[in-house]
Amino acid sequence: MKAYPVVLLVLITFFVISFVTNLLGPIFPALIESYQIGLLLAGFFPFAFFAAYGLMSIPAGLIAQQKGEKFVILLAFLLAAIGAIVFVLLPSFAMAMFALFTIGSAMALLQVAINPLLRRAGGEQHFAAFSVAAQLLFGAAATLSPIVYSSLVAHIQTGSELGQQLSLFTQPNKDWLIMYALFAVISIVMLLVTSFMTIPKEQQSSQTLRLSDSLALFKDKTVVLFFIAISCYVGLEQGIANSISVFLATYHGVDPMTQGTDVVSQFWLLLTIGCILGLALLKVMDAKLVLKLFSIGAACSLVFAIFGSKEIALIAFPASGFFLSIMWSVIFSLGLNSIVKGHSAVSGILCTGIVGGALASPIIGFIAELSGDLRISLLVLFIPLGFILSVSFWAKPLVKNHTIQLIKKREALD
Template identity: 55%
Template sequence: MTKNVSALILVLVIFFAISFITNILGPLFPSLVNDFDLSLAVAGFLPFSFFAAYGVMSIPSGMLVDKYGEKPVMLSAFIMSAFGSFLFALTPSFFMAMASLFFIGTGMAMLQVAINPLLRVAGGKEHFAFYSVMAQLLFGGAAALSPMVYSVVVQGMASEDVSGIFAFFQANVPAKMTWLSMYWIFAIISLMMLVFIYLIKLPKVTLQADEQVGAWQIYQGLFKNKTLILFFIGIAAYVGTEQGVANVISLFLSQYHGLDPVTVGANTVSNFWLMLTLGCFLGLALVKILDSRLVLKLFSMGAMLALTAALFGTSDVAVLAFPLVGFFLSVMWSVIFSLALNSVRVHHGSFAGILCTGIVGGGLASPLIGFIADLSGDLRIGMIVVYLTLGYIFSIGFWAKPLIANKTLPIFNRKENC
């Protein structure tokens, strides 16, 4: 039986809110490029600003949680998110966008660190795996919903009979920047979450020894660990792949196939996140019958094939193939993370904190893609960055040597117990 229903609901709602806010950049990318007259390389620094915050704040956030507890950190996180959202909504410019995204990213990084231990305690340790899957499903559902809300809001503001929330947006958003209304929505969500968190009493979280963040001296030792460095790059490669594809979809469909980024583009990005979520179910089944390293190799190859079809196929093929890339990416985060943690004997909490800073890879891919695309004049050539990151992920299936392999069903276990 669930130990603390209100706290559990809060954590699940936070997972939803994080994803809703985080994954909107892809659909907005064409509008940001056009309205601020940006090159693709410069535009790539927008997601970099957001994900750089993860690199800066993941480890310090763990230390803040240790010192002050989950609730103050979560409240601070949504204050940062609200401030960043209002900042951009009220003073839209490229540099303000970068500052805004850094503040929002900082808030999201703080939340990611605070809510995972809380989920384990609120739902009960014995149910942690179940609620973790539920949280990931909500995360994916919000990522799919966010582009759909964007499409509805922009089209609603363009209609002749505007009322209600659309009238508010029309009065407070520049006529040629209707997409900016999403940042008003983010600000409202952040304020609502502040009230929600303030009113709920949270259970005390007691971390086990190997879950604790650890002192700075522990990190210094871990930074010398070759295995950690390799898996850190793996996490960066995965997030770079995920964001590199998601941020390009709408822009690519607009540039190469003339498809409307507000409708077809946003819908395709939504389907990308939906398929990434649904793919988790197949992934859960496969890791019960196959070695997770083999699953990683198979899905990496599938992602490369789907990406190739998306980039070089017809418009109809591209609209179907981009979400298929998301499907093949679905298992990568969990497999890479579990292989990493199962490759060390101690300091799993600190190890996980360093791995999470690898999320900064989500920001590095986009400027690289944009720089190569600007240099070559072809966005397809810029996407070679994603092939390289997928290639690295594929290689993990060969060199990973976990101390504990994933347990498969007995009928599929080999005699040598690999």
């Protein structure tokens, strides 16, 4: 099945997921100020959001397997709208936890549903390329989200005509609520658009898939290996991103609030730009080879970032983001293309691996305190990176990514 309107819907959904997921970063200081809490309690905001991935991804895969992706997408946007509206109307600390968990659950449902749907709607051979295109939009939304936030809050604080209208959806000292009001509107619009879309269900066997059946997939060596690979990628990404500012301040005297923040922004920007090159390479090279080259590039960048001079580190850290750009997309596409059936259930298991990435930063901090050397602790990042590199050797996809033949072989005529 090739259905490019469905592909477009999926790509837009990726954009929406990123717009919401990366919203917590820029509003994090405002949340601390609004609720007058410390970093420990504030840490429960992202925890409530990302914990939903660990709890909801496998059930989401089961629902998608039984009810179809359209049902899951509609349910997700309904949950997202409810969570956002609750957040705007009742922004107490306790309700904020509930709202963020609800929105996180919606994002987990979407992630699980749209990956196998993109594979089916765009064609198995083109899945890796479309997945990288989705990652490109994901990065674009991550860049746009803080810009929209600062612009809307600026209107509210200056008391402009638009700002006065926007302030109706906020509360005193909680201007950031306008973003969740905006997200409620976006969720409702996406709910309506999806309801009018024709999204054929994947052909299923008559046997009912249960939770035990889904958990049984963990007995499949291939599924387990790709689950670990996804966990490794998220851990690697978060481990680098969360360590950049602290590392530069510790070893090179870089101000974490100014230049350090800029380097982190460059990391995400290059992660987005890298998708463009990755998208082009996937049209002319095998996905495993692209993953191998980018993994080696990431390893070299990390070595220079950790042991290089200040000038080298300022370049090498963002460069590592460039080489991380295609990893999620290629690993996910190789994983789904390596199994015969049950792609929605497997997608749920792979998305559960997202929550595993939360372990990277605590492990790095623990080793740093034991050794007294952040450089030594950052070496732990080469463990997940090494596993990702290994994927390029042992992965055996049943369907390879479609590539353009630059030199066509002359066919013999009978």
